[in-house]
Amino acid sequence: MFLSRRLTGKYASLWVSLLAILMTLAAASILLLTMGKNPLVAFRSFLQGCGMIPKENYGGGSGMLTDLLDFLNYLAPLILASLAFITAFKAGLFNIGIAGQMLLAGFTATVLIGYNKGLSAVVAKPLVLLIGLAVGGMTGALIGWLKYRFNIHEVVSTIMLNYIISYLTGFFINNNYVDMMTRNSKVCSPDSRLTLTNVMIGDLKCKIPLGLIIAILIALLVSFLFRKTVLGFEIKAVGQNRKCSEYTGIRVNRTILLSMGFSGAIAGLAGVAYYLGYTNTIIPKTLPGMGYDSISVALLGSGAPIGSIFAAIVVSIFQQGANYMSSTVGVAKEIASLITGILLLFASCGNYMKYKAARKIQLAADLRGTEGKEAKAS
């Protein structure tokens, strides 16, 4: 009953997310137990790997702060990617092409700015952001245009574009930009990167993720767009009822194009924050898994821009802490993706949970009602 009240109250979405996380932890525990591992030790090592709990020992030049900053470095593009998903989702569009948009934006920025040694940091970094916005935005707008001009469903066009982008960029990297040692693309110049490397804080060698500032700014901006602006209202209207939006006089096609463009632009930012911040290199013919994780994050945050920051933290803990967990507990790090998948499953049951809770409360109220009547009658 306690839970039912919470799930129908004002903060229902928050409670749904918390419940989803709890259920995921329970499911993951069962999984770990069947492998003969102690789930509590495993969860602790996830947190240790993210610099939230101190490890037993650290190597030279690293410490809890280094781990935490690494974690934030991963977190930044994930927040951006989930914001990209949310922006399209509000218009009723399912942008599963975030991975492709990230890759194309990251690749373009790498080639144009990352390999251009002549630019100073003050010029290069803003240019990287601009290229991310422009390339992602144009890809998104293309998907929106295909949708309203030729009625191609965005899920189909984004999946296809994902492949096209993946192979196209892979082809150019292998032809022109490959690093013979790593088989990945050559690394970008430090001046172009959105992460400041080798910053000494005390005796710790740290990375400062500039992308995180951008992620939080964009989260505030997206939140403002949907809460306060006419455009945001129109995007939501189109997302919930396209026919009524048309009847109201909203230019539906323009709204679809814009929201898909915005979504792509934010995905582009995620792409540059990922490839020119977190990884610093591109693995050819490989889409970033983060593009898909962003969907889990957005759902876990129940489509709220600020909520997605917190949801991204949860998912990042598993993804980023997996390496350390794997080395200490001895479970393959792919379990992180497994847990993210379970999380997505539970988070998408949110409406069902709310429905069940509402029904339970109603039944209880009805029962009380009839009891009351009987009491009066007797």
Add this chain to the structure above:
Amino acid sequence: MGDYIVEMRHITKRFPGIIANDDVSLEIRKGEVYALLGENGAGKSTLMSILFGTYEPDAGEILVRGQKVHFHSSTDAAACGIGMVHQHFKLVEPFTIAENIVLGVEPEEKKLGILPWVNMKKANRQISELSREYGLEVNPTDRIGEVPVSVRQRVEILKMLYRGAEIMIFDEPTAVLTPQEIEFLLQIIDNLRRDGKTIILITHKIAEIKRIADRCAILRQGKLIDVRDVADASAQELADLMVGRQVSFTQEKTAPKYGEPVLEVQHLTVKNEHKFDVVKDVSFTVRSGEIFAIAGVSGNGQGEIADAIAGLAKIADGRVILNGKEINDFSVRERCLGGISYIPEDRQETGTIPDMTLQENLSLREYFREPFSRKGILKPDPFRDYAEKLIGKYDIRCAQGPDTVLRSMSGGNQQKAIVGREIEEGSRLIIFVQPTRGLDIGAIENIHRQILEERERGAAILLISLELDEIMNLADTIGVLYRGEILKIDSADRMTTQEVGRYMMGVKEA
């Protein structure tokens, strides 16, 4: 007890937030026409869905032919000889009539002893015989998608007969029919009764009950109010029982005061996606202070005329003139701002955004301009104030005031919200399409009064309705639409219900 074919005892059914049936008990005799009368939301359809096995009751029991039964699905009910014609037909459009009828109980044979094969020729023959026997003429090989609504309904009835149903439930069967078709259907029901079938008729039209039913149960807010022998009860009595208070059937209407033309439609042609002319060369004029009603059977191009005027459908040919200015190339918003209000046919799909709040829905015609927003930024206070004003003025019942999610409100209150929103604009032209569809008597009264008030104010009103009574009560001028063409335009006081009904069937001159 032996003569009761169906007994429902103490049936209770709850849905979240509502008790649809509250301790309802019915006994139905074999071979009678038993009517269930009640307003929308009174629980008639739920009760019959329980009998038909679609829902399971929370409490109570059902006896069929004296035997206690537990239906878990409609298949169980069908096995007991219960059939139902739903309000929205359950037919597969690309299939033929015969294929639809045998679907699920196909006359299966084994070719070479093993290969299963459906003998459609045999099925066609059986269905032809069946249809002649009951006077339900259909051509078994026609495709459902190509036959009119009245034929589809006959197919639904044949479907029940083919399955050997003895107890037949009709859910609002006349809602989609013309007066002549209604008469025909009632005759069929009469034939079925003479053949020993038991008929349960769900309706809120009292005239039909008086015409055909033997007994009538009245439901109100989920409770059984009374069971009456129809022969002993007057129409007024039944109406009062249904609504729970005195009702008046007709509205006082003042003499018309026509002004200058507001809407002129000249040679309008609209095509559908198959390039077929759904509206053909339609011309009419609506003057200020006039209610111009378009009568016609559903699907004859009414919706398309309204959509073309409002800017939602493309005009293939012809001109639409508003206040003397051609608006063919105007966007939807330009037309709204130019003085068109539009109450669309489908209130949940077109008229509202059900998952948004009431205040957002009430502001859909205003949100983009001051004071609701300034320079693209929304101002929350005007939304709330405007919603509160409309809630009071149009008596919109909502649990959480302006923050009520629209979907959670009843259909009648959703319609009040749409009507309020559109009337509040003070437009010179107001288009009403089926404004009272699915509403109960109280709500209908209310909306009719508002339409007449707007006429009084001097608005030009285009009323499109399938309810002939509504048109005869309200219209100053009537245009009858048949297959996209206007067959007849005349002043309402020069036309009788029968005449209009004939034109609706496509008969040009009687």
